Amino acid sequence: MAPLKLHGVPFSTCTARVMACLEEKNVEYEICPVDLSTGAHKRPDFISKNPFGQIPVLEDGDITLFESRAICNYIAHKYKDQGTDLLQHGNLHGFAKVMVGCEVESQQFNPAMGPIFFHTFIAPMRGWAPDQKAIDESVVKVRTVLDVYEKMLSSSKYLAGDSYTLADLNHLPYITYIMKTPHADLINSRPHVKAWWEAVSSRPASLKVTQGMTLGSK
């Protein structure tokens, strides 16, 4: 069977999220590079795959998906019987926790962390001055979120219980990059969050993906 086609670039946070999911599920895939520097993601052939003109896009036969979290959810459901059980299938209590953890990442963690990532990695690349006020405001928000995580992780190894799930995986991209900056202290200063991050980032699937996350490297 033809492998899944993932249109994106390994250094992109959202592409990396999907790659980590595919690796955890032992799903064969090929990367179809998208040349962001020439605006390939804004051209009609790409827009026909994702009308928002953003990477990644996953093609699975005649099924085309975009939005990294949607793609991960799809993969986790479709391949529920292989690789890591990222959704706690067949365990309603566990599944509920995974759903909650995924939405906490999406609605609390991601909007808080986004500006720090943007102004630390993306703005300089585009020759823009980082907005320190935006960074400072975001740091305050991230602290609030991570204080809740610290408490949650004092009673379970992972965010949705004692097994690694999509709720944890979805955090991999942003934290990987943030750990390369002085903001790493947001993670390192919270013992349970730090231990959680060490467990998440040292997984073979995580290591395979994060080695390609080269933004900010020379």
Add this chain to the structure above:
Amino acid sequence: MAPLKLHGVPFSTCTARVMACLEEKNVEYEICPVDLSTGAHKRPDFISKNPFGQIPVLEDGDITLFESRAICNYIAHKYKDQGTDLLQHGNLHGFAKVMVGCEVESQQFNPAMGPIFFHTFIAPMRGWAPDQKAIDESVVKVRTVLDVYEKMLSSSKYLAGDSYTLADLNHLPYITYIMKTPHADLINSRPHVKAWWEAVSSRPASLKVTQGMTLGSK
């Protein structure tokens, strides 16, 4: 069996989202009102249910969930065999579209629409001057998102195909409120989006919920 307990208030957008889902699935539930005016959602007994101190919270026996989209996803999965099939269960292509549509709402529509809602309904309630610049910037973003919707809805009745799903339902709260403002033109000026909204908002489950969405009313 004891009905599910939904902690929240019917005029809140996120509580309304969950109510619409419960109504579509014909699930019995009771509303446990949370007195936001006295800060009941920030007290220890509520924080023990949702550490972020936000409504809504759903209690289903010994399972406690928060984050409205997580709750909806849980309900749609748990009660997959009753009421409206909000996830296109058993149809991988359809399920993929629902996942994508839900994430588009969460990552594209919601962040774009949020500031318009906040500065039109919430800021005045708190005695704050609305931030017109923030509203104007958001209107531009919402237009971009709705232009994509207009195209998507020219080839299918709903966002994830020709059946009503969670991808549509999740939009109900914000658009219900926006339609009470001059920004209603964002919807009304796009024929396919307008027809979609008329179909979404006229559903019995939608009507039952939106009658309680009284923010901005005298």
